[in-house]
Amino acid sequence: MALSTMIYSHLPAAQSSLTTLSIIRANQALVLDRPQTEPSNRASRLAESVLSHLHLHVEAPPRTTLPQSHWASYSEEKLSTPTISPKEVIAHKWREIHGSTDWDNLLDPLHPWLRREIVKYGEFAQATYDAFDFDSFSEFCGSCRYNRNNLFDKLGLCRNGYTVSRYIYAMSHIDIPRWLERSHLVDTWSKDSNWIGYVAVSDDEETRRIGRRDIVVAWRGTVAPSEWYEDMQRKLESFGQGKAKVEHGFHSIYTSKSDSTRYNKSSASEQVMREVKSIVESYRKKGEEVSLTITGHSLGGALALLNAYEAASTIPNLPVSVISFGAPRVGNIAFRDQLHQLGVKTLRVVTKQDIVPRTPGLVFNESLQRFEDITGTLGWVYTHVGAELKLDVRSSPFLKHGFNLTGFHSLETYLHLVDGFLSTTSPFRSDARRDVALVNKACDILVEDLKVPHCWYQFANKGLVCNGHGRWVKPTRDPEDIPSPVREENVHKFAVGTQSQVVLEPRYNIA
Amino acid sequence: MALSTMIYSHLPAAQSSLTTLSIIRANQALVLDRPQTEPSNRASRLAESVLSHLHLHVEAPPRTTLPQSHWASYSEEKLSTPTISPKEVIAHKWREIHGSTDWDNLLDPLHPWLRREIVKYGEFAQATYDAFDFDSFSEFCGSCRYNRNNLFDKLGLCRNGYTVSRYIYAMSHIDIPRWLERSHLVDTWSKDSNWIGYVAVSDDEETRRIGRRDIVVAWRGTVAPSEWYEDMQRKLESFGQGKAKVEHGFHSIYTSKSDSTRYNKSSASEQVMREVKSIVESYRKKGEEVSLTITGHSLGGALALLNAYEAASTIPNLPVSVISFGAPRVGNIAFRDQLHQLGVKTLRVVTKQDIVPRTPGLVFNESLQRFEDITGTLGWVYTHVGAELKLDVRSSPFLKHGFNLTGFHSLETYLHLVDGFLSTTSPFRSDARRDVALVNKACDILVEDLKVPHCWYQFANKGLVCNGHGRWVKPTRDPEDIPSPVREENVHKFAVGTQSQVVLEPRYNIA
Structure with missing residues (x-):
């Protein structure tokens, strides 16, 4: 039986119950209009008891207090400071930045070039949250709001110098409808699949700067539990060769497919591998050096590892690295060893106060702001892989230190902490430029x-939006932003900028 | 000790506690992404026990089910139907519409001209919610977002043919900071006062249509409890002449003032009466007939009664009517009798399922979506006044009938039900045009x-908003929308459209 917990922190009182279904949830509804002061006391005590139940220890860090004048001058200054610094050419050092020396002497102190690359890949992972359609009253719930050609433009990520070549969709064979991230409507883009990430490729300018053609795969971490909650008998599943095993739920999301679906006639694994292979071949034919960098947050970090294992196993001589954020453990020791033998370089960015990376199988549902324990309390042999960049919430003067499950695990918190990290012995970087409001x-x-x-x-x-008659209606989505399985499946897309020949299915064939 | 209740309805389970501080609250946070089906069962049972505790009986109405095709065709049709019908000239009938015959034979069936007027005044009351600044991170929290000259324009209410002449501010002498609807910031527009409503006057065209110059006072119902939560010893307070008494908290909001404040050097009562008298005199000098119509929802309906009493007491021969929505009882029998003797005509619009009008002193905090019982369980002699237009949630095929404290009490629900009401024996009006989405x-x-x-x-x-540097910042408010006590206090404003000579205090003197 899975471990299970509910925490509600309310004003003026907090309530709790420990039941058998695992949920840890900080109720934010009431936080809106008042500062978090007294309310958290009782909730904090409850949280402590939960953590003790989870055999975890989260320190209660000292509170840093800065004078109000500090914040006033900070705010003044912030308004007129660009969020972007000049970019360095890292062409001669890219292999080290991607782990060729297992990040020896690059993490503490953190090499500034590596910092910038980590943030870049983290922003690619963040894009999978920012563009996801959570609107259960939309017929496109569970898809990406924008088509791949304007995703980065909509999110302000064009400056990173990559172009999206393909969207990835995932499903799971076991359907648990009340957990599914899907539309309430009858006629929808897909009943079974969720947008789970994308493949992108560096453009020529970025390629010159970073010394090789870089393929990025970004995996979405938001968990619609239908994607992993296969059954209550959580177990390890064989993966690849030999004794390597990985968590059953992650495995299912990565590999499930069904001919009866529109978006998963092939699995996420098949979609991503076909695309990556195609891009690698295409650029190798041109004599270019190619790398694969896989990123993801939370569940997305778990999928990144499976993807890295498969890519390294099947594409010879491809440098494969993973940069994950707050990812749970994924597999057993044999899985870790094989990843190592395959040459996959993994940099796990973790925050000391985030419990997800510390608990096997614990993942986080962003839309519900809730943790789900998918491994139960079995004495599993899950293990972390690769190198670790360890962040500390206490290092930032901008963050509240009170117990905050959602805040500690949020990818934007990670990116903020990376941006300000100099070394474990240095204070927060004073010239960090990333917008703190994010x-x-x-x-x-x-x-x-x-x-x-x-x-x-x-x-x-x-x-x-209010239409011409004064009625509030949901506008139709731009035709180009309507997902189409045909567009995703059959078109050669890494020839970036080429207009795809798209045959839309009848329902979505909007002229 | 006040009666007290908390209801939380969650998925998958609901929790409750009955304590000694009175709160009834439907947690909506989790409703977002899933339909309300099973979850409400347990919450409904809890709600029932609360209502029984309150000695209230709310019927569990039968569920009307319409075929899905109905909604599809409704949605199609709706998109292209104007929300506004042609207006009738009601000049010869305005006295009856405003209660000269105590609305005999006008309410059931509801006279269509009266229906339209009720909706008009209800929209004036709704404006006090829609324009209120609830943002506790704004220095203008607790004010109106827009200045009086563009309030109706911003809210799409210009079509009603009125012009705002003055904003009203209220305070209470007893401050309960953690309940106050006010900014977290240090430097704010006001520490003590909230925007509580406004005075408006019909323009020439509307005046011709409705047969007299109509002054409207709209009172905001949202309760910042500092405005009424004077102490736990709730009591009746003498008001006006003789034995008339009204609820202590309502009385305080209406009459409190302090020289140390910026916006309540005069009380809400003094502000509104000075303005109304001034307008009445001005138009009477021109030989026009003038009426006063006072409206409000919830607490606003209570304030409307106090205001009507005072206006009828102090301005001779002025027709005063009140159209209130979901208002609680306000005073004792002597108060009711005096209102009657003063000739104040009161039309109370109430919804059968809304518990606020059924409970003495129960008011509703819109921003916190929570009910507050301010009368305790004393055997009070509060009584309702005037005629009643009784609505029924079950009459509308558009509304869910499950227990819904917030929904049953919401002013927009009231306006929808009025718009669809033909008579107690007729089904919902098929040609009702008000936008249901509201x-x-x-x-x-x-x-x-x-x-x-x-x-x-x-x-x-x-x-x-994202500024030019890619930073997310709160934009400064347009200078003309910044509240100014000078502008509110000293300027003759019913000469509508005239630019006021405004001397702003230093902090808000933004050029």
């Missing part, structure tokens, strides 16, 4: 003095 | 088939 996009962890609303990433009127 | 602005009561998101009235990114 941290509160989907959580409430910035100190109140910064005056940034919590969970602020939202659409005006939940996407409703 | 009902879900701040609650979750529309049937799922309509596919309208719940609580959809929200700003993109909570008002943050």
Whole structure:
């Protein structure tokens, strides 16, 4: 039976119950209009008891207090400071940045070039959250809001110098409808699949800067539990050769397919591998050096490892690295050893206070802001792989240190901490430029003095617009942003910028 | 000791506690991504026990089910139907519409001209919610987002043919900070006062249509408890002449003032009466007939009664009517009798399933979506006044009938039910034109088939915008929308459209 916990922190009182289904949830609804002061006391005590139940220890860190004048001058300055620094040419050092020396002497202190690359890949992972359609009243719930040709433009990521070549969709054979991230509507883009990530390729300019043609695969971490909650008998599943085993749920998401679906006639694994192989071949024919960098946060970090294993196993001489954020453990020791033998270089970015990387099989449902324990309390042999960049919430003067499951695990918190990390003995980087406000996009962890609303990433009127008759309606999606399995499946896409010949299925064939 | 209750309805389980501080709250956070089906069962049982504790009986109405094809065709049709019908000239009938015959033979069936007028005044009351700044990270939290000259324009209410002449501010002498609807920031527009409503006057065209110059006072119902939660010893307070008494908290909001404040050097009562008297005199000098119509929802309906009493007491021969929505009882029998003797005509619009009008002193905090019992369980002699238009949630095929404290009490639900009401024996009006989507602005009561998101009235990114440097910041408010006590206090404003000579205090003197 899975370990299970609910925490509700309310004003004026907090309530809790320990049941048998595992949920840890910080209720944010009431935090909106008042500062987090007293309320967290009782919730914190409950959280401590949960953590003790999980055999975890989370330190109660000392509170850093800065004078209000500090925040005033910070805010003034911030308004007129660009978020982007000049880029360095890293062509001669890219192999080390991607782990050829197992990141020896690059992590502490953190090499500034590596820092920038970690943030770049983290932003690719963040894009899978920011563009995901969570709207259960949309017929496109579970898809990406934008087509691959304008994804980076919509999210302001064009500056990273990559172009998306393909979207990846995943499903799971066991359907648990009440957990599924899918539309309430009858007629929808897909009943079975969710957008789970994408493949992108560096453009010529970025390729020159980083010394090789880089393929990125970014895996979405948001967990629609149908994607992993196969059954209550959680178990390890064989993967690859020999004794390597990985968590059953991650394996299912990565490998499930069904001819009766629109988007998973091939599995996520097949989709991504076909695309990566095709791109590698294409650029190798041109005599270019090619690398594969796989990234993901939370569950996405787990999928990244499976993907890396498969890519390294099947594509000869391809440098494969993984940069994961807050990822849970995925497989057994044999899996780790084989990854090592295959030459996969893994940099796990973890935050000391985040419990996900510390608990086998614990993943996080971003949309529900809830943790789910998928491994139970079995004495599993799951193990972490690769090198670790360890961050500490306490290092940032911008973050509240009070217990905050959502905030500690949020990818934006990770990116903020990476941006400010110099070394384990140095204070937060004073010239860190990443916009601090981003941290509160989907959580409430910035100190109140910064005056940034919590969970602020939202659409005006939940996407409703007032039409000419004064009626509030959901606008139709731009035809080019409507997902099409044909477009995803059959078109050669890494010839970037070429207009695909698309045959839309009848329902979505909007002229 | 006040009666007290908490209800949390969660998926998959609901939790409750009955404590001594009165809160009834439907947790909506988890409703977002799934239909309300099973979850409400346990919550409903809890709600029933609460209601029984409150000595209330709320019927569990039968569920009307319509075929899905109905909703599809409804949605199609709706998109291209105007929300506004042609207006009738009601000049010869306005006195009856405003209660000269105590609405005999006008309510059941509901006279269509009266229906339209009720909706008009209800929209004026709704404006006090829609324009209120709830943002606790704004220095203007607790004010109106827009200045009085563009309020109706911003909210699409210009078509009603009125012009705002003055904003009203209220405070209470007893401050309970953790309940106050006010900014977290240090430097704010006001520490003590909230925007509580406004005075408006019909323009020439509307005046011709309705047969007299109509002054409207709209009172905001959202309760910042500092406005009424004077102490736990709730009591009746003498008001006006003789034995008339009204609830202590309502009285305090209406009459409190302090020289040390910026916006309440005069009380809400003094502000509104000075303005109304001034307008009445001005138009009477021109030989015009003038009426006063006071409206409000919930607490706003209570304030409307106090205001009506005072206006009828102090301005001779002024026809005063009140159209209130979901208002609680306000005073004792002597208060009711005096209102009657003063000739105040009161039309109370109530919904059968809404518990606020049924419970003395129960008011509703819109921003916290929570009920507050301010009368305790004393055997009070509070009584309702005037005529009643009784609505029934079950009359509308668009509404879910399951227990829904927020939805039943919401003003938009009231306006929807008025719009569809023909008579107690008729089904919902088939040619009702008000946009049904509005009902879900701040609650979750529309049937799922309509596919309208719940609580959809929200700003993109909570008002943050991305500046030229890629940083997310709160934009400064337009100077003309910054509240100024000078502008509110000293300027003759009913000469509508005239630019006021404004001397702003230093902090807000933004050029």
